[in-house]
Amino acid sequence: MQEPNPATAALPQLPKAPTGIVGLDEITDGGLPQGRPTLICGSAGCGKTLMGIEFLVRGIQNFNEPGVLMAFEETGEELAANVASLGFDLKELQDRKMLRVDHVHVDRSEIEETGEYDLEGLFIRLGHAIDSIGAKRVVLDTIEALFSGFPNQGVLRSEIRRLFRWLKDKGVTTIITAERGDGTLTRQGLEEYVSDCVILLDNRVIDQITTRRLRVVKYRGSTHGTNEYPYIITEDGIAVLPVTSLRLDHEVSDQVDSSGVPALDEMFGRRGFYHGSSVLITGTAGTAKTTLGAAFAQQVCKEGRRCLMFVFEESPQQLIRNMRSVGMDLAPLVKQGLLRIEASRPTLNGLERHLVTIHQLVKEFQPSAVVIDPISNLISVGNINEVRSMLTRLIDFLKVNNITALFTALVNTRTYQNEMTEEGVSSLVDTWISVRDLEGVGERNRGLSILKSRGMAHSNQVREFLVTDKGIELLDVVIGPTGIVTGASRLTQQLQEHAQTLAAQQETDRRDRELERRRRVLEANIANLRTEFESVEEELRQINTQEQTRHQTLTSGKQRIAAANPPAQNAPAPGESPE
């Protein structure tokens, strides 16, 4: 969580013993102080003992460090039975000489104080147990039980101080558990001062829902997360809620995931969402948010990738049936193992458990996309702040893991707004699609618009969409006199437009025919004129021919006259005759 400072990196860091408990090592920046005592305090039912045992078991399993458990309240058999459900086999670990459980029985009625004493017996027992298996880790489960057995507080206090010192000298990493006192961290007000690290567990009930929280109160010589972190006890032990990565430096992808609705893809500049981004679909009740979510899930699976769906409203069977009615068959995808549907009631668990469940399933299933339907239902589990912080963590977690996340959220029908989505989540998500009712005259239609889409151009239109038995269909935009029209008015508008087009077509046809007619009339006229012209031409030609004939006749007549009257004296030419 903390970036190692290069300036201090050269100095020896406080050695730490990793606990192996999910999330705790992140908060403590590596684990508990090695070779030093750590106090875990909390009220009843917080999981103090469990945390201690898990510390030992993980130490053995993950780090090969043997451990000693000194139990003051429960016997070894009881403890073994208690943690067996978590898969911890204390008996086997004891047989392997990796663990030693020593039950210290303290009973006031059996003990008679007869003078001065010390707790050397305890030291010897512990020392013997540590040495016999070479233990590196020690858990003292509720040391304050001693106070009920030994009335001499002065001796006890000084002896417990001595014990802490002695444990430090032994170099074992120790966890001491203690009950929480009134106004103090522990009943005796002693352990927290002699421990190097104090972890406070808290069990709170708010609005009938229990949340467990953990806080590192002090940690000598190390930085640590100071907030309260929710934690839960799962089937695998304690899980402290993974801390939000405070730095925004996760890898980003340039790939684009299709939304599963082709027309919706087209509304985005790059035809889909960026892979690894988070998408929020908000809408009023019955606006097909789930269907949009399922369409996306189906698309992811169709591409051969895995998708994880969390549904808080329906059972998987119900979801599959309902989606089948809109032409989406999810059952084969589930069978193929590509799709996994996890259904639970939001109120079943606290928010933390939901978050941890999601974390665990994501880690286990390794999906490419996660669909959560709807996040607004989680409001019933916690207050807005808690839900927001949980969602922040969730979105962050999915982003860091490069998983596309699609959330749906129900918004208030009247205001079309919801505080959570407005202030809380919307700033975290990359793409925000809003679906809503477009209520018109006597009917409701669904409209879809993109409110934001980081890093890509997107359509600004409100598109009407239909949920048909073939899936979701986005309709083309129809613009009427008063703007975009939907539903029946859209049909009316379309009919009107159709009629208009038809009329226009007829008009065009009519004009075409008129033109043709005119053309034909003109052509007829032209033909007439041409005929007229031809007859005139004929006439003229005839006149011309007659003229020529006349001229020739005249000429030939003159010649004949000349031949009949020859000229006197060899007249060379008739022209020269001296007449």
Place this chain on the structure above:
Amino acid sequence: MEPLINPADQPEHAGPEYVLHLFITGATPNSTRAVRNIKDICEQHLKGRYELLIVDIYQQPELAQQEDLIGVPTLIKRRPGLVRRLVGDLSDYERVLKALGIMPTLGHE
């Protein structure tokens, strides 16, 4: 914890009436005081009727767990009657005698 000893068994057992185990830690002041005190008490009140075993748990640390020892020194009275544990250096004679079931009147000789 041992059951009440059946009086019928006692003659057969033929052991001493009082069986006392004292666990100490080496030669610490508390331990040496305890040894001195118990010897004193036994000699005074139980002469010839007791068996006292003094164990140094530094030498036998595994006994500490077996005997469920916490405070040291501890005197465990195994017989007669109920097992009792007496923690401390046994300097409070009255309490020791009461716990061991020795009549205080016996102490006023």
